[in-house]
Amino acid sequence: MDAKTFWQRARVRSIRDLTADIRLFELEPAQRFIAPAPGGHIDVTVQIDGRPVVRSYSVVGPCNDGVYRIAVKLLPDSRGGSSYMWSLQEGAKLTISEPGNHFELFRGRPDYVLIAGGIGITPIYSMALALSTAGARFRVLYACRDAADLAFADDLRGLPGTNLETFVASEDQRLSIPDAITSLAPDGEMYVCGPIGMLEDARSAWAASERPIERLRFETFGNSGRYPSVSFTVKLPLLERTVEVAKNQTILEALEAAGIEAMYDCRRGECGLCALDILEADGVIDHRDVFFSEDEKAQGHKLCACVSRMAGGSVSVDTGERR
């Protein structure tokens, strides 16, 4: 837990299912409420295998009634956070942080396109609310697997000024990110939250459009990879240590649990501070960050310990520490 952040107890005031696997939690802070900005999140301490672990969840909506709302998707491939949240009943107590924001909405642009993949709709929904209130020009493009997965779609359709388009994969509807960029005004901004493949597509399409890089803003879930999460081994030859990473654990969490120091900041695969040098990989590296370029990932010299992992096997790394 970050000592600089204000943490407090919170009570689960209500729980409501939005879809078969997305559940909305209302959290009532015990001490103080700070209104989150669009795109903001709170950290929640969840229990995984009996140990406290921090998970970040986007705050949904303007929360102008002193209650934080978060939507949690139950992931079969979960690292344990969603299963824990789904085990809670109304009245349960949690420890939560004050709101933070790694996905800030910049106001005053002439045009916006907001793109959501799956549960990535949560920050995008809050941004749409803010843009609608401001009377801004914007579109929301929302992709998901099945029509039944479209949480918040009805609310978005009812928002003044919202132009919502949905893309349901099971109905062969495909979102074209290059087309979305083409239709955006020259000084417009694009915001994307979705799985890693969607973010990589957005980054390449944006680069091909030659628009200023700062007008593309994105956030990842930090847990979507190209391979299922399985356990694997991290070898630290320079420390003469070996650490097992459980399937519901990140490399960073496993190192911390083993008392091995590692640097980090965002813990979401965005800042690169947790990057480790790869000495040898015995298996496929599942890069889940948005910090390294595709070329850097293909070279396989480094990985972000907070999100990336091995699809089995083992990896030898250098944390910078010496025995």
Ligand code: FES
């Ligand atoms: S801590 Fe920021 S990318 Fe890992």
